Amino acid sequence: RKKVLIMSRSRRNFSAEFKTNLVLQLLKGEKELNVLAVENGIQPNLLRNWKKEFLANASLAFDNKREDNLREKLAEERKEKAEYAKKVGQLTMQVDWLKKKSEEIVGPDYESKFSPKPFDD
Numbered sequence: 650r651k652k653v654l655i656m657s658r659s660r661r662n663f664s665a666e667f668k669t670n671l672v673l674q675l676l677k678g679e680k681e682l683n684v685l686a687v688e689n690g691i692q693p694n695l696l697r698n699w700k701k702e703f704l705a706n707a708s709l710a711f712d713n714k715r716e717d718n719l720r721e722k723l724a725e726e727r728k729e730k731a732e733y734a735k736k737v738g739q740l741t742m743q744v745d746w747l748k749k750k751s752e753e754i755v756g757p758d759y760e761s762k763f764s765p766k767p768f769d770d
């Protein structure tokens with residue numbers, strides 16, 4: 650019987666800066682893809698994939714629509730927050746008014762005349 654040793658490799662994560670640096674070196678053409686891969690301890694196919702992804706997304710660096718979409722999203726979020734704040738203000742005023750009217754009609758201890766709130770001790 651032969652014993653087979655299986656080495657488990659933990660998955661390495663590479664920073665965007667590291668990937669970009671290698672792809673730019675590759676695009677400059679000063680070193681071959683295989684040389685860059687060996688020097689950095691990665692598989693050549695991985696570097697090929699990074700290059701492909703880099704080139705496919707290169708136009709995003711000059712995409713003004715991305716910035717416009719971000720601005721629109723921020724404006725929508727601000728508007729939504731303002732609407733929530735307005736609603737909270739309205740509800741607070743209604744609760745205060747109801748408390749005042751309850752006190753006027755039923756008396757200062759009006760809360761004790763109603764069923765207890767859940768989780769009250």
